[in-house]
Amino acid sequence: MLAIIGGTGLTQLDNLEITRRQIVRTPYGEPSQPLLFGEIEGREVIFLARHGNGHTIPPHQVNYRANISALHLQGVTEIAAVATVGGIHPDLAPGSIVMPHQIIDYTHGRKSTFFDGIDLPVKHIDFTDPYCAIMRSNWQQAAHSIDETIINHGVYAATQGPRLETAAEINRLERDGATIVGMTGMPEAALARELGISYAAICPVANQAAGRGKSLHGIQYEDVIENLNQTMVRVRNIIGALVKLNGLCKINTHKK
Ligand code: HPA
Numbered sequence: 001m002l003a004i005i006g007g008t009g010l011t012q013l014d015n016l017e018i019t020r021r022q023i024v025r026t027p028y029g030e031p032s033q034p035l036l037f038g039e040i041e042g043r044e045v046i047f048l049a050r051h052g053n054g055h056t057i058p059p060h061q062v063n064y065r066a067n068i069s070a071l072h073l074q075g076v077t078e079i080a081a082v083a084t085v086g087g088i089h090p091d092l093a094p095g096s097i098v099m100p101h102q103i104i105d106y107t108h109g110r111k112s113t114f115f116d117g118i119d120l121p122v123k124h125i126d127f128t129d130p131y132c133a134i135m136r137s138n139w140q141q142a143a144h145s146i147d148e149t150i151i152n153h154g155v156y157a158a159t160q161g162p163r164l165e166t167a168a169e170i171n172r173l174e175r176d177g178a179t180i181v182g183m184t185g186m187p188e189a190a191l192a193r194e195l196g197i198s199y200a201a202i203c204p205v206a207n208q209a210a211g212r213g214k215s216l217h218g219i220q221y222e223d224v225i226e227n228l229n230q231t232m233v234r235v236r237n238i239i240g241a242l243v244k245l246n247g248l249c250k251i252n253t254h255k256k
Helices: 064-073 133-145 167-176 188-194 221-248
Strands: 002-006 017-022 035-040 043-049 078-082 085-087 102-105 155-158 180-182 198-208
Touching (some): 002 221, 035 221, 043 064, 043 221, 064 188, 133 198, 180 198, 188 198, 198 221
Parallel strands (some): 002 078, 078 198, 085 198, 102 155, 155 180
Antiparallel strands (some): 017 035, 035 043, 085 180
16 A cells, blocks of 8 residues: 655645544654545545644654554555655756655654664664665656656755754765755665555655755745645645556555
């Protein structure tokens, strides 16, 4: 079963016909909201808004373990995630949709593993390629099928938030090789890998990162939301195409 995790700007899916809401309890607590079961294009999917229904949970307080565990308990084998970002690379203007292939994790203090030696014995998963190649190819095919463009490469810098970055921090992230910056990409991707769930994210660019281009002297969060509203219409269409495709070729692996 496919699940969609939506982030800032995507707390609901207009094209989802909800059939039931289910409160799920996990050994790690409750997920951000009751899971929404429904159909898109006649196919069953589960939707989960990462920040909760009213976007009330900040990135550093999302219970990522409960979210991923709850989906796993419902038999989810694939997660298509949407995570809003700022563009660091000059080519990644607001309105671009980037599908990162790599991650650099700058977050701290988040519960980032199921294998913490308490619930489960310590385990070191392979995370060389943090996103599932097959799920990335599905996203790409879905976009292609509706004449949408997803930029196929990106290095996602996961920052702690909830504040936006300083200009100097963005310079540092760029020197590290990051091309986009967001606050929720980790530990979500790693937790999905730990449970063998196929996971890939697409990242709508909402703003230029701090100190860059239009954000040279600051980022107005209202502008960020306005940009997102427009891009999310396209994201919803890509999700519709993805679900349709997912029904056609059954994929169930996290392998590369
Ligand atoms: N930085 C971090 N996270 C973000 C940004 C940003 O500039 N824009 C949207 N999410």
